[in-house]
Amino acid sequence: MKRRLISACVAALAMAGTAMAEPKGTFRQAHETGSGAQSSLDPIAKGRVFQITEKLMSRLVRPDMDGKPSPDLAVSWEANEDATEWTLMLREGVTFHDGSDFDAADVVYSLNRVLDPQGDSPARSAVKMITKVEAVDPMTVRLTLDTPFADMPLQLMDYRLRMIPEGSGDTIASTGIGTGPFKLEKFDAQGTTVLVANMDYFEGPPGVARMEIIGIPDGQARLQALLGGQIDMESGITPQQRVMFDASDRFYIQEVPTGNWRGFVFRTDVEPFSDPRVRKAVRLTADREALLALVEGGNGTIACDTPVGPTDQYRAEMSCPQDIEGARALLAEAGFADGIDVDIHVATLEPTWPAMAEAYQAQAAEAGIRVNIVQVPSDGFWSEVWMKKDVVVTRWNERPADQALHEIYLSTAKWNESYYKDEAFDAMLADARRELDFDKRKALYVKAQEHLQETAGTLIPYHVTKLIGVTSRVQNLDPVENMSIRWYKITVAE
Numbered sequence: 001m002k003r004r005l006i007s008a009c010v011a012a013l014a015m016a017g018t019a020m021a022e023p024k025g026t027f028r029q030a031h032e033t034g035s036g037a038q039s040s041l042d043p044i045a046k047g048r049v050f051q052i053t054e055k056l057m058s059r060l061v062r063p064d065m066d067g068k069p070s071p072d073l074a075v076s077w078e079a080n081e082d083a084t085e086w087t088l089m090l091r092e093g094v095t096f097h098d099g100s101d102f103d104a105a106d107v108v109y110s111l112n113r114v115l116d117p118q119g120d121s122p123a124r125s126a127v128k129m130i131t132k133v134e135a136v137d138p139m140t141v142r143l144t145l146d147t148p149f150a151d152m153p154l155q156l157m158d159y160r161l162r163m164i165p166e167g168s169g170d171t172i173a174s175t176g177i178g179t180g181p182f183k184l185e186k187f188d189a190q191g192t193t194v195l196v197a198n199m200d201y202f203e204g205p206p207g208v209a210r211m212e213i214i215g216i217p218d219g220q221a222r223l224q225a226l227l228g229g230q231i232d233m234e235s236g237i238t239p240q241q242r243v244m245f246d247a248s249d250r251f252y253i254q255e256v257p258t259g260n261w262r263g264f265v266f267r268t269d270v271e272p273f274s275d276p277r278v279r280k281a282v283r284l285t286a287d288r289e290a291l292l293a294l295v296e297g298g299n300g301t302i303a304c305d306t307p308v309g310p311t312d313q314y315r316a317e318m319s320c321p322q323d324i325e326g327a328r329a330l331l332a333e334a335g336f337a338d339g340i341d342v343d344i345h346v347a348t349l350e351p352t353w354p355a356m357a358e359a360y361q362a363q364a365a366e367a368g369i370r371v372n373i374v375q376v377p378s379d380g381f382w383s384e385v386w387m388k389k390d391v392v393v394t395r396w397n398e399r400p401a402d403q404a405l406h407e408i409y410l411s412t413a414k415w416n417e418s419y420y421k422d423e424a425f426d427a428m429l430a431d432a433r434r435e436l437d438f439d440k441r442k443a444l445y446v447k448a449q450e451h452l453q454e455t456a457g458t459l460i461p462y463h464v465t466k467l468i469g470v471t472s473r474v475q476n477l478d479p480v481e482n483m484s485i486r487w488y489k490i491t492v493a494e
Contacts, residue, residue, distance in 0.1 A: 022205075022209075023197040023199075023205055023206050023207060023208055023209040024208065024209050024492075024494065025208050025209060025210070025473075025491070025492035025493070025494055026208060026209070026210040026211065026212060026492065027208045027210075027211050027212075027232055027233075027474065027490055027492055028211070028212045028213075028214060028230065028231045028232045028233075029051060029211070029212070029213050029214070029231055029232065029233050030051075030213070030214050030215070030216040030222045030225060030231050030234060031049050031051040031052070031213055031214070031215060031216075032215075032216070032217050032222075032349050032378065033189060033190050033215040033216070033217045033378075033379055034217065034349055034378065034379075034380070034381050034382045034383075035047035035048075035049070035189075035380070035382050035383055036190075036379055036380035036382075036383050036384070037380075037383075038383050039189030039190070040173040040189075041053060041056070041172060041173050041174060041175070041176035041184070041187060042169075042172050042173040043057055043123075043160050043161075043162040043164070043172075044113065044114050044119070044121040044122070044123045044160050044161075045121070045173065046122055046382075046383075047382075047383070048160065049189060049193075049213070050159060050160075051213050052176065052184075052187070052193055052195070052213050053160075053162060053176065053178075054159065054180075054482075054483070054485075054487065055180055055181060055182040055195055055211060055213075055487050056097075056162075056176045056177075056178040056180045056182060056183070056184060056195070057162030057163065057164065057176070057178030057179065057180050058072050058073050058162065058163055058178060058179045058180050059072045059073065059156065059157065059158075059159075059161055059162055059163070060072060060073050060074040060088060060090075060107065060156045060161065060163065061074055061077070061153050061156040061157050062157060062484070063157050063481075063483060063484040064484065065478065065480055065484060067311070067398075067480075067481065067484060069153035069154060069156070069157055071091070072091075073090060073091050073094065073102065073107075073163055073179065074088040074089065074090055074091070074141075074156070075089055075090065075091050076088075076089045077089070077152075077153060079150070079152070082148045082436065083145075083148045083149055083150045083152070083436060084144065084145050084147070084148050084149075085142060085143065085144055085145070086142070086143040086145070086152045086153075087136065087140060087141070087142050087143075088107075088140070088141045088142075088143070089139065089140055090102070090103065090104060090107065090139045090140065090141065091202060092139060093202065094179050094202050095179070095200055096165050096177055096178065096179055097176075097177045097178060097179070097183040097184070097198060098165065098177050100165055102163065102179055103135075103138045103139065104135035104136070104137065104138055104139060104140060104141045105135055105138075105166045106163055106164070106165055106166045107133070107135075107141045107163060108133045108134065108135050108141065108166075109164075109165075109166040109167065109169075110161075110162070110163045110164050111127065111130065111133045111143075111161075112133055113164075113169050114127060114160075114161065115127065115128065115130060115133070120414065121160075121414070122160075122407070122413075122414040122415045123158060123160040123161060124414070125403075125406045125407045125410060125412075125413045125414065125415075126155050126158045126160075126161070126403045126406065126407060127155050127156075127158070127161070129145045129146055129147055129149055129433060130143050130144070130145055130146075131144050131145060131146045132144035147430070147433050147434045148433070148434050148435075148436055149433050149434075150436055150438075150441070151400070151402055154400040154402065154403070155400070155402070155403060157400070157483075158399075158403060159397070159483045162178060162180075163178065163179065164177065164178060165177055174187060179201075179202070180198065180201070180487075181197070181198050181201045181203065181206045181487055181488035182195035182196065182197060182198055182206060182211055182487070183195065183196050183197075183198045188215070189215055190215040191214070191215055192212050192213070192214050192215070193212070193213040193214075193215075194210065194211075194212055195210065195211040195212075195213065196209065196210055196211075197209050197210070201488060203486075203488055204488070205488075206487070206488040206489075206490070207476060207488065207489055207490050207491035207492075208490055208491060208492055211487075214230070214231060216231075217349060217377075217378040217379045218348050218349070218378050219236050219348050219349060219350060219351035219378075220348060220351070222234050222236065223236075223237070223241060223351070223469075226251075226469050226471070227244065229471065232470065232471045232473065232474050232492065233468065233469070233470050233471070233474065233477070234468070234469045235466055235467075235468045235469075235482065236350065236351045236352075237253065237351075237467040237468065237469040238295075238296075238297075238351050238352055238355075238467070239296060239297025239298075239299060239467065240297070241351075241469075242297075242467055245469050249472060250471060250472055251469055251470060251471055251472060252470055252472060253467055253468065253469055253470075254466075254467070254468040254470060254477070254479045255299070255465055255466075255467060255479075256465065256466045256468060256479055256480060256481060257301070257310070257311070257463075257465045257466075258309065258397075258398050258463065258464055258465065258466055258481045259307075259308070259309020259310065259311070259312060259397075259398030259399070259404075259463055259481070260309075260395065260396065260397050260398050260463065260464045260466065260481070261303055261307060261395065261396055261460050261462065261463050261464060262350065262352060262353065262356060262393065262394070262395045262461075262462075262464065263303075263393070263394055263395070263458055263459050263460040263461060264282075264344060264357075264360065264391060264392070264393060264394065264458065264459040265386075265391065265392050265393075265394045265417050265418050265457060265458050266279055266282055266342075266390070266391050266418060266457045266458070266459070267390050267391070267418055267419050267457060268418050268419050268420050268421070268457040269419040269421075270390050272334065272336060272340055273390070273391075273457060275334045276454070276455050277330040277331070277333055277334040278330070278331065278334050278336065278340065279455065279456065279457050280327075280330055280454060280455070281326075281327040281328075281330040281331045281334075281367065281369070282327075282342070282364065282369060282459060283305055283320075283453075283456075283459045284322065284323040284324075284326050284327040284330070284367070285322065285324060285327045285360075285363055285364045285366065285367040285369055286320075286322060286360060286363060286364075286459055286461055287322040287363050288302045288303070288304075288320060288322070288461040288462060289302065290359065290363070291356060291359050291360065291363075291461045291462065292461065292462045294355065294359045295352050295355045295356045295359060296352065296462065296464060296465070299464070299465035299467065300462040300463055300464050300465050301462060301463045301465075302320065302461070302462050303460040303461060303462050303463050304316075304318040304319065304320035304453060304460075305320065305452060305453050305456055305458065305459060305460045306318065306449040306452060306453070306460065307396060307399070307404040307405065307408050307409075307458075307460060308401040308404055308405070308445075308449060309398050309399075309404075309463055310463050312400065312401045313401070313442070314401035314402075314441075314442050314445035314446065315401070315449075316445070316446040316449035316450055318449070318450065318453055320453070322363070324366045324367050327367040327369075328367050328368060331367070331368060331369075336368075338368065339367070339368025339369055339370060340368070340369055340370070341370045341372065342364070342369060342370065342371050342372065342391055343372045343374050343389075343390070343391060344357050344360075344361075344371055344372070344373055344374065344391045344392070344393065345374045345376050345385050345389045345391065345392045345393070346373055346374065346375055346376065346392075346393050347375070347376050347377065347378040347381045347385070347393070348375075348378055349378035349381050350393070350395055353393045353395075354373075354375075356393065356461075357371070357373050357393060358373065360459075361373060374389075386417065387415075387417050394417060394458070396408065397481075397482065397483065398481050398483070401445050402429070402432065402433065402445070405429055405445070405448055405449070405452075406429060408458070409422075409425060409452065409456065410425075410426060410429060411423070411426050417458070418456065418457030418458050419457070420455075420456060420457050422451070422455060424451065425448060425451050425452070425455070428444055428445075428447055428448040428451065429444075429448055431444050432444035432445050432448065466481075472493075473492050473493040474490060474491075474492055475490070475491045475492070475493070476489045476490050476491055477489075477490055
C-alpha cells in the first residue's frame, strides 16, 4: 500500500512538473511487415515489430541524443572494481500499462528470459556474459558476469532489451504490455496497429493522443503513402526521391548520420564462399565510393566491411580501394580462373537495395564475377529469404561495437547471417571483453575488425546518412538515430 501511494505521488508530481497540454492528434508511421506471419510484440523474438515495441516498452538504459548511455528504467548504475558485478538502481513510481508496479522482480524476469538458452532469443548474444540476475531489494538489481566487462551499460541499450511484467512471457507477443509512453489498443501486423497515450508515463503524458503503425511492405508504396498523407514519417527516402520533398512546404527532410548499413551477405558455409579467397575477392571488386555516390548520393561514410559505426569509440580506421586485378588473382588461386556466377536475392523492402545490387553487378563483372539479380517478395523477406539463400542483400541498424561484432559474426550467434565461424576472431572478442584498460580494449576491437576485412562473408560498403521524410504537421521529432528518438515528445498540428 505504501509503495502504491508513493507511485501515485510521484506520478502526480511528474504530471504537474511537465505542464504539458492534453495529448491530441494522431501520428502515423509505417512498418515493413518483413517478418510476415512471424510478426510479434515480443521484444526479444525474431519477428518483433520494433516500430511498435519501442513505443510500448522501456529499457533499463537508453541512448541519449549523442548515443551515450542515459537513464531509462534504471536511474543509475555502478560496477565493482573488476567490472564483474554491476548494480542498477531502478526508477521509483513506475507502473505497467496493466496497472501493476514495476520493480526489480520484473527486471530479473525480463533479463532471465533473454538469457535462457531454451528461449533461443537473438538478443541473448548482447548480454550472455551475465550469469546471474538478482534483486538486491525491490528497487535494486545486481548483474553478475562471467568476465570483467567495462561496457555493460552499452549492452543494456539494446533496442530489444525491454522490460515486461514478471510472468508475462506467454502473452507478451499479443498484449505488448510495458511501461512506455503508449499503450496497445489493437495489434494488426499486416494492417493498422493502434496505440494510445499512456497518461501515467514516468516522463509525463505524450504529445499525441494516438499512434497508428501501418503495415506497408514495399518501399515505393511507403513513399506514396507519405506523399499522399496516409503516414507522417518515412525513414527510407533515397537521394533521388528527396527532390520531391525539398520543393514542397508540406514536408521536411531530416539528415541523420548513423552507424546503420546496407550490404551483401555471402554464406561462408556453402561453395564457393566457403573459401576465404573467394570471399575477399567479392569484396575487392566493390568500388565503395561509387556505390555510395550512385545509391546514396554520397550521404554516408565508407565502411571497409566493418559493422562498427563511424562515431563509435572502437571504430577501426581502414582503407579499402577497389582492386579488380587482386580479385581476379584470388579467384584464380581458388580455382576459378574463369570467374564465378552469383545469384543475389533482392527485395524492394529497402528502397536502396535494387540500385545497390545493380551498381555492384556492373563493378563485379570487371573481375569475372557474373551477378544475377533475383527479385524476391518483400513480405516475409526476413523469414523466407534472409539466412536461407546463399547470397542476399542485408541491412543492420546501429549497434555498439561489441554488440555488432558479437551478434553478426560470433560463431554461436543466432543472427550470424553469413554463418561465419572463426576461432581466432571469437578469441579476440573474448579478450576484448575481459580487458579493463580502454586503450588495450580498443586495440583488440580494432584487430577484430581488421580480421573481418580479410576473412568475413559480408560486403559492407558504407554506413548510411539516413534521409527521413516527415510531414510538416509533425513537430519535436528528434533528428537522431531511430533507437534514440523520444517518441513521447512528438506533437502534431491539427
